[in-house]
Amino acid sequence: MFASIGFGLLCGSLVSLISSFSYFSLSNSFISACKSLNLSSGDALPIVNATFENQWGTRMLVGLPVGLSSTKVMDQQRAIAEALRVTPDNMEMRYDDGLIIDIIKKEMPIKVPYREGFGYKVFIGVNKRGEERFYDFDGPFPHLLIGGISGGGKSVMLRAILTQLVFGPAPDLFLCDLKGGVELGLYRELECVKGLAITLQQCRDAAAAVEEEMNRRYSVMFSNGSQSWEGRKMVFVMDELADLKTRAGDPEAKLKQEIKTILTRISAKGRAAGVLLVLCTQRPSADVVDGLIKTNIAASICFRTRDDTQSRIVLDHNGAAELPDIPGRLIFQSARDETLQAPFISAGDAKQIISKLPKRILELEAEQHEHGSSQTDPLDGNFIELR
Numbered sequence: 356m357f358a359s360i361g362f363g364l365l366c367g368s369l370v371s372l373i374s375s376f377s378y379f380s381l382s383n384s385f386i387s388a389c390k391s392l393n394l395s396s397g398d399a400l401p402i403v404n405a406t407f408e409n410q411w412g413t414r415m416l417v418g419l420p421v422g423l424s425s426t427k428v429m430d431q432q433r434a435i436a437e438a439l440r441v442t443p444d445n446m447e448m449r450y451d452d453g454l455i456i457d458i459i460k461k462e463m464p465i466k467v468p469y470r471e472g473f474g475y476k477v478f479i480g481v482n483k484r485g486e487e488r489f490y491d492f493d494g495p496f497p498h499l500l501i502g503g504i505s506g507g508g509k510s511v512m513l514r515a516i517l518t519q520l521v522f523g524p525a526p527d528l529f530l531c532d533l534k535g536g537v538e539l540g541l542y543r544e545l546e547c548v549k550g551l552a553i554t555l556q557q558c559r560d561a562a563a564a565v566e567e568e569m570n571r572r573y574s575v576m577f578s579n580g581s582q583s584w585e586g587r588k589m590v591f592v593m594d595e596l597a598d599l600k601t602r603a604g605d606p607e608a609k610l611k612q613e614i615k616t617i618l619t620r621i622s623a624k625g626r627a628a629g630v631l632l633v634l635c636t637q638r639p640s641a642d643v644v645d646g647l648i649k650t651n652i653a654a655s656i657c658f659r660t661r662d663d664t665q666s667r668i669v670l671d672h673n674g675a676a677e678l679p680d681i682p683g684r685l686i687f688q689s690a691r692d693e694t695l696q697a698p699f700i701s702a703g704d705a706k707q708i709i710s711k712l713p714k715r716i717l718e719l720e721a722e723q724h725e726h727g728s729s730q731t732d733p734l735d736g737n738f739i740e741l742r
């Protein structure tokens with residue numbers, strides 16, 4: 356027994372020796388970096404109050420002298436990472452009642468399995484510490500912009516989001532997929548999918564129908580004296596916003612502009628009426644991710660971008676251009692930025708999961724068949740009226 360107590364004490368002292376070594380070595384390197392980067396207020400330098408060892412790495416709690424802002428220190432993230440001998444990608448800094456610096460030793464996974472969320476809270480990936488992250492369609496950042504280069508993982512992410520959203524208190528969904536329904540056609544049979552647009556005209560009609568419903572909800576709220584819509588939410592999803600880009604002499608320019616104008620109005624007013632947008636683009640450009648839309652969309656998911664400009668259009672900084680070339684690696688921006696690895700779900704798996712849900716068009720088709728209708732392609736059926 357004495358031997359095991361002795362062994363326990365020895366281990367305990369070894370752990371505290373290692374953590375105090377980690378504290379002193381990190382604290383010394385951090386303070387020398389602050390000195391050389393002139394991060395001080397008068398003579399006073401930041402101090403490392405404590406370090407904590409975790410399974411993912413080390414957390415440092417840093418106290419800043421009065422007069423030195425956390426932003427000034429965070430702007431030097433790259434230089435501080437170098438001084439601490441970690442790659443900038445393995446270091447995270449944030450302010451939360453004090454400056455927190457995480458040095459992450461855990462490797463980020465390159466494949467995260469799909470899992471279900473909780474109602475309007477959809478699972479969007481795991482962070483560098485292995486913690487799960489969710490996007491809340493009922494939260495303070497309701498409209499979502501998804502961007503990033505082709506092959507980055509935008510379609511897989513949209514699939515993961517929709518496959519979760521169609522369960523639980525499923526919102527009414529309007530899906531616009533101008534690639535002929537290749538991506539989003541998977542969901543067209545579901546009862547909660549009120550329309551699938553595959554042409555620009557259908558997309559305009561869908562956007563107009565959603566706006567009309569938003570305005571109707573405002574009238575109801577006005578007569579009830581309520582501030583927000585308590586009923587079912589409505590989500591308008593656009594698979595590729597760049598399809599609205601116009602060229603000189605574009606015969607569809609007017610139609611595209613009309614869609615953009617409607618989306619801008621929904622982005623500004625939709626939240627209180629429970630009408631939300633999910634807008635995706637492989638080619639983020641300033642004329643498509645219009646300033647007005649961007650101002651009203653406070654949450655973004657950005658996969659790797661081709662260059663700094665594209666990253667800045669989605670995130671207002673260059674971070675997404677510096678992401679590693681790993682499909683599914685993204686920056687999620689809401690109250691703050693976080694690098695995540697998105698869940699992977701194949702089209703086949705999504706199809707199987709949603710096969711349990713009530714169908715709509717299948718019933719419609721059966722009816723048409725019974726009445727000898729010649730219409731065989733459900734996509735020709737245009738839009739289902741709002742109920």
Ligand SMILES: Nc1ncnc2c1ncn2[C@@H]1O[C@H](COP(=O)(O)OP(=O)(O)OP(=O)(O)O)[C@@H](O)[C@H]1O
Pocket residue numbers: 465466467503504505506507508509510511512637682683684696697698699700
């Ligand atoms: N979360 C993920 N985890 C692992 N691999 C992924 C993930 N997302 C995507 N991939 C891989 O990358 C490939 C491309 O993904 P995806 O089709 O979503 O890209 P995209 O950005 O939508 O590009 P495009 O619009 O050209 O299809 C997928 O077939 C898959 O092999």
